[in-house]
Amino acid sequence: MVEDSSRIAGPGLRADARRNRGRILVAARAVFAEHGIDAPMATVARRAGVGVATLYRRFPTRDALVRAAFAQQMETCARVLTEALADPDPWRGFQRLFETVCELQRKEQGFPAAFVAAFPGSMAEHTQARERAEQDLMTLVRRAQAAGALRADFHPSDLAVALLSHCGLVTALPHDSAASRRLVAYLLQSFRTEAAHGALPPPSALSLRNLPLEVDGSQRQRPSRA
């Protein structure tokens, strides 16, 4: 533990540079949460109190910034998976894993978009960590199934499906945590073996006509433009 905050916020950097790097990451999370994952780089820079050049020098591409900004959350996910694996009750581990990741997505507003965007190729560095994670997940799933708690036809990819759909929900309704909780509860119940139809969290206040979204032109989109 010789290098302390150095590792998280950049080693071999001059003191001021390291400080700025940290500020940028904080600002990035805030801005991404507020304006979506592709807010102008300049906005992040301004919020961090640095010039654009500094931002670009530290993070050459938006992708690099996004990844760095949410690396901590990604690590949390991995840690939670490890903890889940360590739980003597595999179903409880599985449940906590899912609930915790969803809670993270709900709370860290910019995270869901980053989460979805992070799945793709690139991220070559993390490939190994990912492979490990996938192994762990498979083990957890098998154990929970062997314990008779997780339905036998549950497939590990179902977790990704569930997490991605939850991402979509919290992106559409960033402030309706009731909705998120409901979805999580429903999904967990459908993953269980027995229809242990327990009590659900309270429903969302959502109705077909009252939805807290704006309509202005700029909206969520997909890949390239033209």
Add this chain to the structure above:
Amino acid sequence: MVEDSSRIAGPGLRADARRNRGRILVAARAVFAEHGIDAPMATVARRAGVGVATLYRRFPTRDALVRAAFAQQMETCARVLTEALADPDPWRGFQRLFETVCELQRKEQGFPAAFVAAFPGSMAEHTQARERAEQDLMTLVRRAQAAGALRADFHPSDLAVALLSHCGLVTALPHDSAASRRLVAYLLQSFRTEAAHGALPPPSALSLRNLPLEVDGSQRQRPSRA
């Protein structure tokens, strides 16, 4: 039925104008499906074989274009709801409603984004239709609950939650219909009273490391920018 295609494609318009209007709507659906809901207006115009001015004259805002482009799908949703209400078996009606809307979201690629974007305020014109839809939905839900098929603590807003999360999923994985089907099946099962854990459709090919998404800068986002 005096005015025929006039109503769908613009009344009181000159013949050529009406034709162009139709072309624009077709082009818009295609472009939105391919490039996301905020592809450049010029792209739509080019694809439709008209000038930008024509596009803007007919649809002053992107929002108007989106709404018009997917009005048909919205109407389909409403029709399906009516059909569901007419089904003697309320649970089957409910199930078909959910499955059909999800199928529509899956097939009409641009539709999910439009669906999410359409919920918000504006749309004042359709408010009445919406209120009607909400009434119908509540009736359907109550009937299905009375029949003992839909769990008693199901809340109408849960349908919106389910649909929105499904939107998120198909937006993230536009080509993985297996994932969509799985989610639909899981949700329907968790809505049922008895844990009639029937067979699920085949799982998605999704894994933690292999995901068919791109990473380039332009990404899904939320409302305003700065």
Add this chain to the structure above:
DNA sequence: TCATAAGTGGACGACACCGTCCGTTTGGAT
């Protein structure tokens, strides 16, 4: 056939974001 109003298309100015270049400032080692 003709008159004309409705319709059309592309050029154009305004604007926002991107990412780099460069002159200035500053941390930290001697």
Add this chain to the structure above:
DNA sequence: ATCCAAACGGACGGTGTCGTCCACTTATGA
């Protein structure tokens, strides 16, 4: 105290989208 490489910030040219304006074309009714 001095020095310089590292770090900084803002200005700037490039690019792409928006939405309007206007001169030209065409459908339609007399």
